[in-house]
Amino acid sequence: MKTETLRPGNQPGHVHAPAASAIPWAAVIAGLCASFVGIGLARFAYSPLIPPLIEAQWFAPSDVVYLGAANLAGYLAGALLGRPLGRRFSNRGVLQLMMVITSLAFFGCAFPLSSLWFFGWRFLSGVGGGIIMVLVAATVLPHVPAAKRGLASGAIFVGAGMGVAASGTVVPLLLELGLRQTWIGLGVLSLILTAISWFGWPASAPAVPAPAAPANAQATDERSVRDVALKMLYAEYALMAVGLVPVMIFLVDYVARGLGQGAHVGAVYWVLYGLGAIVGPMAYGLLADRMQFGPALRVSLLLTAIVTAACAASGHALVLGVASILLGTFPPGIAPLMLGRLHEMMPHDHAGQTLAWSRATTAFALFQALSAYMYSYLFSRSGGNHHLMFIIGAGAIALALAIDAVKLRVIRAEA
Secondary structure (H helix, E strand, O other), X not given: OOOOOOOOOOOOOOOOOOOOOOOOHHXXXXXXXXXXXXXXXXXXXXXXXXXXXXXXXXXXHHHHHHHHHHHHHHHHHHHHHHHHHHHXXXXXXXXXXXXXXXXXXXXXXXXXXXXXXHHHHHHHHHHHHHHHHHHHHHHHHHHOOHHHHHHHHHHHHHHHHHHHHHHHHHHHHHHOOOHHHHHHHHHHHHHHHHHHHOOOOOOOOOOOOOOOOOOOHHHHHHHHHHXXXXXXXXXXXXXHHHHHHHHHHHHHHHHHXXXXXXXXXXXXXXXXXXXXXXXXXHHHHHHHHHHOHHHHHHHHXXXXXXXXXXXXXXXXXXXXXXXXXHHHOHHHHHHHHHHHHHHHHOOOOHHHHHHHHHHHHHHHHHHHHHHHHHHHHHHHHOOOOHHHHHHHHHHHHHHHHHHHHHHHHHHHHHO
8 A cells, every 4th residue: 555645625634745865863762762761771770880880789689680580670661551551641751750760660679778778660661661561662763754764763762772882881970979879860860861851752643544444354364464464573572682681781790700801801791791782773674675584584593593692602802802792782772673674574563563563562572570589599499500591591592593483484475
């Protein structure tokens, strides 16, 4: 079905499609700031803080890992709440509120009054991140010309990578002042980014025509095959979440305590991870431009499985350095790849794309939270065996790649 450019008066509630050359950079920057705060800082800044939290004896070592997983549990809740809240209120208002709550969570974590208090603030920061992930693309991308949405989505998710890089550079500097001052400093940075984004959000999303209903049995069969392929894609995304958690949680601790090199050396590897996270969205976007989103997704899965396994096999500085950069590209890089793949599978169906992205994000969040607690349990029971965590992560990514191969055969058999 062709999408027509609507003129004033054609249908009530519809607005002009974005001009061919007009990218709403204020909205894109607002999205970048949101992913910076809600994903980059709220989730990833905790990893380099694990060794200092243990050394400062704020909590027991096993509790520190469980408290880190609280953010992932909150992320699941946020993924489930995002669309309902967006429908009940405006996306703009919800996104602004979530950025404020996520910023306040950093200040709350500066005062470890109890495990429950700390868990609550980490959980709230995860809720903010989940809601931001669900709503940010649906809020910004409809205002971007179709030909430039890849660039815009890459720019939005670069914010997450910038947050990772900032957590590896700003956190060590703030730690020189003290652990409490570090949490407060992250809160101040988040409030600054919230202020920058405040007036950049679009007031509302432009209306788009709904896709036509299937006209015949063949169209119905095609939709049925597409639905099966979508469910397999959700399963892949869930397994990607399982695969990325070990590095996300344990990389710094592996270097600092597992290899005995200390928190400062661990932070250096986290900076490398952050550099990869900045490059990831744009690099994967360019790869998708050359070979489409499906093949680009398979290349990223294969590379990630190999590199995660390399972390389990070797503690050599060069291997870990290269692996940190490559693995850093994965968490923020797969988001635009998945979003683009969904758009490829559901062309001209904006409502369907938004619903599918919400479901994919929920599947990702659910398995990320479950696997975080699974890894925490296994880590405690195995006596702190980092290598086992990385092996399980590599296996999950390999399984996602196998499902993608099956999905490809299903689609080709129907074609």
